[in-house]
Amino acid sequence: MMAPMAREENRATTSTRIRTPETPTPAKPAPRAWTTRLLIAGIVLTALNLRPAITSLGALLEEVRDALGMSGSVAGLLTSVPPLCFAVFGVTAPRLARRFGPAAVVCAGMVAIAAGLLIRPFTGGTAGFLAASALTLMGIAVSNVLMPVIVKRWFPDRVGSMTGLYSMALALGTASAAAVTVPMTEALGGSWQTGLAVWGGLGAAAVLPWLPFVRDRGTTPAQGGTAPARHAHARVDAPRLRVTRSRTAWALAVYFGLQATGAYITMGWMAQIFRDSGVHAGTAGLLLAVTMVMGVPLAFVIPRLATRLPHQGPIVLALGVCGLAGYAGLYLAPAGGSWLWALLLGISNCSFPLALTMVGMRARSSAGVAQLSGFAQSTGYLISIPGPLLVGVLYQHSGGWGLPIALMAGLMIPQMAVGVLAGRDRTVEDEATR
Numbered sequence: 001m002m003a004p005m006a007r008e009e010n011r012a013t014t015s016t017r018i019r020t021p022e023t024p025t026p027a028k029p030a031p032r033a034w035t036t037r038l039l040i041a042g043i044v045l046t047a048l049n050l051r052p053a054i055t056s057l058g059a060l061l062e063e064v065r066d067a068l069g070m071s072g073s074v075a076g077l078l079t080s081v082p083p084l085c086f087a088v089f090g091v092t093a094p095r096l097a098r099r100f101g102p103a104a105v106v107c108a109g110m111v112a113i114a115a116g117l118l119i120r121p122f123t124g125g126t127a128g129f130l131a132a133s134a135l136t137l138m139g140i141a142v143s144n145v146l147m148p149v150i151v152k153r154w155f156p157d158r159v160g161s162m163t164g165l166y167s168m169a170l171a172l173g174t175a176s177a178a179a180v181t182v183p184m185t186e187a188l189g190g191s192w193q194t195g196l197a198v199w200g201g202l203g204a205a206a207v208l209p210w211l212p213f214v215r216d217r218g219t220t221p222a223q224g225g226t227a228p229a230r231h232a233h234a235r236v237d238a239p240r241l242r243v244t245r246s247r248t249a250w251a252l253a254v255y256f257g258l259q260a261t262g263a264y265i266t267m268g269w270m271a272q273i274f275r276d277s278g279v280h281a282g283t284a285g286l287l288l289a290v291t292m293v294m295g296v297p298l299a300f301v302i303p304r305l306a307t308r309l310p311h312q313g314p315i316v317l318a319l320g321v322c323g324l325a326g327y328a329g330l331y332l333a334p335a336g337g338s339w340l341w342a343l344l345l346g347i348s349n350c351s352f353p354l355a356l357t358m359v360g361m362r363a364r365s366s367a368g369v370a371q372l373s374g375f376a377q378s379t380g381y382l383i384s385i386p387g388p389l390l391v392g393v394l395y396q397h398s399g400g401w402g403l404p405i406a407l408m409a410g411l412m413i414p415q416m417a418v419g420v421l422a423g424r425d426r427t428v429e430d431e432a433t434r
Contacts, residue, residue, distance in 0.1 A: 039154055042209030043162065046106060046143055047169035049113050049206050052177035052199045053136045054082050059181040063192040068126050083264065085137035086144060087381035093145035094374040102146045102153065107210035112139030114203030121193035148359045148373045153366040160307030163360060164300035167353030171295030179289055241368060243375045246431035248362050251421035252355065252376040257383025258415035259351035262323065265408055266291060266345055268388045273401050277334035287342040294346025302350055303357040312358055316419030320412050323348030327409040331402065364427050372428050
């Protein structure tokens with residue numbers, strides 16, 4: 001892997017920097033390795049912060065409702081806010097990245113996450129709680145969109161492995177917050193405010209690795225930090241694409257939206273499905289944890305495999321088949337094979353790291369990845385908003401889980417179809433300029 005990286009660095013240096021007597025010599029290996037390690041730490045810490053704000057609140061939602069006097073409808077709105085914020089704020093990320101640089105925007109996103117998490121438990125009312133939550137979700141939204149850009153820009157020859165590392169850390173943060181928030185709250189005295197606010201410390205820690213890169217608007221460790229390199233890179237990345245003209249971009253957006261729909265339905269309703277089938281509440285929580293934890297190892301393996309294939313369609317189909325099998329099991333024998341169904345649905349939910357990997361592969365430049373990521377994620381999260389609500393409506397009016405599970409399985413078919421289209425070996429730059 002080091003040989004290809006060296007060739008990539010040589011190409012980047014030759015194409016973006018004109019050698020003059022005033023131009024500094026290339027960075028020495030030690031500083032470059034140190035910079036790379038700092039970037040990796042920033043990526044991992046950022047990924048760890050992208051879901052605890054949501055899953056920690058879910059673990060303490062009953063306590064929060066009682067303390068703030070939230071109605072059921074307001075609590076339902078609170079659980080629907082994340083994808084809405086991801087869609088609304090995520091679309092601004094590419095523009096902010098062009099103006100300030102992706103590292104600076106991610107750093108600001110971590111500040112917003114930390115501030116929102118520290119403030120919201122102590123606002124004293126529902127309106128303040130929702131406003132602080134929106135601040136946190138805004139930071140999550142822009143970081144969601146720009147992480148594929150960070151990977152593409154600084155690790156162009158390791159898109160698969162770095163996306164896998166980021167996705168694995170994201171899954172770990174999701175599962176950890178769901179699992180440890182309640183016992184940690186009890187250990188800290190039983191106050192739900194403390195149990196929620198403590199996650200702000202993790203957000204604050206994620207700010208630190210990005211500080212050295214705040215002023216960097218276009219260079220990579222291999223290119224050094226010279227002004228000519230920054231200006232040259234900016235000129236290359238400046239042209240904007242009409243991403244909406246690309247069929248691949250639309251396929252990725254719909255694929256992202258449908259996989260997000262399945263993930264939010266799973267997180268919101270799967271434990272209740274098991275409980276209604278006779279599974280003990282504690283066991284149902286463990287089954288949900290199994291589904292979420294599956295993303296930790298597979299999120300590292302799947303992106304690496306995806307980058308080695310010319311077409312990612314076979315992976316899309318394999319994950320879809322696992323999802324269909326899991327839903328069929330929930331429909332026919334939810335309690336009898338509960339552990340197997342949880343395992344299969346956990347595998348199916350690994351469509352998320354695959355979608356992120358394809359975003360990085362379907363554009364040639366970091367600017368193209370930024371525009372594609374913003375479009376695919378914002379559009380996708382908009383698509384995902386009705387899903388969990390519709391499942392609740394069907395459950396309430398039908399009095400059982402037959403129709404909701406049929407809906408979940410039915411959505412898997414178009415997800416597989418658009419995923420195959422998104423997995424074709426082409427770039428949005430080619431399609432958007434035809």
